[in-house]
Amino acid sequence: MADRKISETPGSAKKDPTAAARRPGRPRSGKKGADKRELLLDAALKLFAQYGIAETPLSMIAKEAGVTTAMLHYYFKTREQLLDVMIDERFQPVRAGFTDIFETHADDPLMAITNMAQCMIDAAEKYPWVAPLWVREVISESGMLKKRMEERNGDKNRKIVQECIIRWQAEGRLNPDLNPALLFISLFGLTLFPMASMKMRQGGVSPISPDMLRKHVTLLLFHGVAPQKP
Amino acid sequence: MADRKISETPGSAKKDPTAAARRPGRPRSGKKGADKRELLLDAALKLFAQYGIAETPLSMIAKEAGVTTAMLHYYFKTREQLLDVMIDERFQPVRAGFTDIFETHADDPLMAITNMAQCMIDAAEKYPWVAPLWVREVISESGMLKKRMEERNGDKNRKIVQECIIRWQAEGRLNPDLNPALLFISLFGLTLFPMASMKMRQGGVSPISPDMLRKHVTLLLFHGVAPQKP
């Protein structure tokens, strides 16, 4: 869906991203089906999430992927383009997933909102890079991906969500004193942000699991912190 | 309280930080009382918040402060130590402020929680660096200050807060299904995180103000998203 010309590089025919597995083609068998390009993106994503984008030199990505830095440039011409590709092929699909929900549940505010929160947690659980990168690099004012994201997406999604909220508030189906813009960002703050700040890697030893977060957030969104009234 | 060796440099005697004015010593009179060291920290903090720590070379800080990089090294020996000092003298006091509240309002859960949220917003409003740096560098798993913070503070504060919450829950004064650890982090996610992701600079043209956030968060914490029941 990205309509910008990006990465005049090998194999640049746009693929349905994040879904390397589904693709047909020569090699196969699980992780092996992904072509080199995809593996490089994987490595980059992993390290960017782990150390931050600015803190991760290409050489580190190359080493992680077992190639030379020249290889990285072979597939992504420049560091900047690697970031562009990363957004187009990995971030955008995830982002789309976030806001689709509001269109699906256009008539059920609480469902829409809690569902959206769940979706965010799902994504962060499925792709370990989602939470840290989204928090640090996409949403933070100083993030390296913020401008890129906005260029590609504008405020389209944000606007859609906000309009829904405003409408629901007008219809009395949502607390009218909440700030629509802030409600949107609050959802990130209640989901991705905790995911980014705690070690909840799958099967980790941490006492906190995504499931606990799911429950916690739903509760908080439905009732606030006060004890349930009879 | 810091037990690590830090910057055996001029004026390195530990001072009560963020309160340069109160300090005795040579120069005085308002902004003039701040010695060079303080000004350098100011510059660093400002730029770190604006561009991110990894993205801000010492030369940029030096230029901002109107000195040479050699000067920076004179005062802080190394880049790492600059970060250490920054934490000790600027972050710690702010952090302390966050959790003191729980001790003050030890008997009033809702008061404590909303007050804490307010305090965070206050701090973020007063010091523009608080929100961006806390979100990106202190809380995020990949943040450059996270380890430093933990080394200095351990989980002391977090533990205090969690114990309070657990007690309150046991006493039926707080929704017992909320996760104590997550409630703590949720407060950050509802306050500093939005502050970091939106332009709310004082006097800005943005439609979102700290006051709006204050109201929004209180509401959310008290009642959740649902419309007020009669």
Place this chain on the structure above:
Amino acid sequence: MADRKISETPGSAKKDPTAAARRPGRPRSGKKGADKRELLLDAALKLFAQYGIAETPLSMIAKEAGVTTAMLHYYFKTREQLLDVMIDERFQPVRAGFTDIFETHADDPLMAITNMAQCMIDAAEKYPWVAPLWVREVISESGMLKKRMEERNGDKNRKIVQECIIRWQAEGRLNPDLNPALLFISLFGLTLFPMASMKMRQGGVSPISPDMLRKHVTLLLFHGVAPQKP
């Protein structure tokens, strides 16, 4: 005549260069008769002339010719050998043309000299790469082709010309105070050098044309700058 080992690659049998048409063999019919190898040389020559040799990477040549760099290596093995081939097949014939004249007009000094100048202008007009490359790369002390040219040709041609000049001076048919070696180089300086320094591309909008240069040089060589004496 080339005595160096050159490009043990396909079609590397030495051909009479610049005369691809005359060559026997497979394809034929005008521009079509030029085989790939010739087209690659064309592209290289064009870009070398336009940007300079050192400034022109093989990738640029490949793109210009619509092939891959691997192809270039297939035909010329290495960059160095491309240069060697270029000289042998394109430069040498042109150079030969320059000095033949002195043998043709061995008995008419003025004719020989002016004819030689005309020939140089002719060549530069016919092959747009002649002037820029000869000036920058063949004659200049620092030129990348200078050594190659000398290896192949030695001073043979230069010597032939100088001997003619010396003889003519002895016979009183040429100003005896002129320096033979310098007279030779002066001819380049009066023809190729201006051609290389001005945009005189055929059909260009520039006020200077090869014809104007022809006239100018003849005049200068015959009479100097002074106004014609009666």
Place this chain on the structure above:
Amino acid sequence: MADRKISETPGSAKKDPTAAARRPGRPRSGKKGADKRELLLDAALKLFAQYGIAETPLSMIAKEAGVTTAMLHYYFKTREQLLDVMIDERFQPVRAGFTDIFETHADDPLMAITNMAQCMIDAAEKYPWVAPLWVREVISESGMLKKRMEERNGDKNRKIVQECIIRWQAEGRLNPDLNPALLFISLFGLTLFPMASMKMRQGGVSPISPDMLRKHVTLLLFHGVAPQKP
């Protein structure tokens, strides 16, 4: 006289270039009086002349000057700026010297023209870099300094000279059939070009000396190639 902002680097106060000796200041004694910056320019100029600009990496200059490449960047921020500085501080003064003559001898065509040629030879003799760099990089269409020169100087000088020539031709003091623009470039072709193409380094073993060139060019300009008529 250069009015463009260049090289925000150490010691960037514009100095009267090419005349490092005259400058006051600490160290002294011949070559030692030149500060580092000047020495680096010297090294660069020497190598650029010897190998060509594009063929000379900064590392080569650094080695020649006995410093690191970081040092070069310390004094000249970037390679491009090194070239800018080179032009402003070394080339411009020389260029100015070329055309001043036409204003000095505004009333004596032959004197002006031959003097100008002598001046060019003088400059090329005094500064060994003048001839090769001027021919390859300043005058050649593909030269790396051509655009820079034009940016700084426009065609001002060229125009002045051409107007003189045109006037003289109108007054019958110069062969009216010569092309003014070409006459100007011919002077370069008869002086700097030969200087660039032959080894005439001071004290060299070559049979050709600047003095021989001076005589040769004067003769050619005055009388052409034909033998003196009685």
Place this chain on the structure above:
DNA sequence: TATGAATGAGTCTTCATTCAT
């Protein structure tokens, strides 16, 4: 105190070259 000069190490990038297919 303060700085100009200097540098080693590291980053991004380009390029000629090779090789299996």
Place this chain on the structure above:
DNA sequence: CATGAATGAAGACTCATTCAT
């Protein structure tokens, strides 16, 4: 024939750091 993939080597540039003054 032709190319995509891959790389080693080198180039420009940045940056934290040191040191003599």
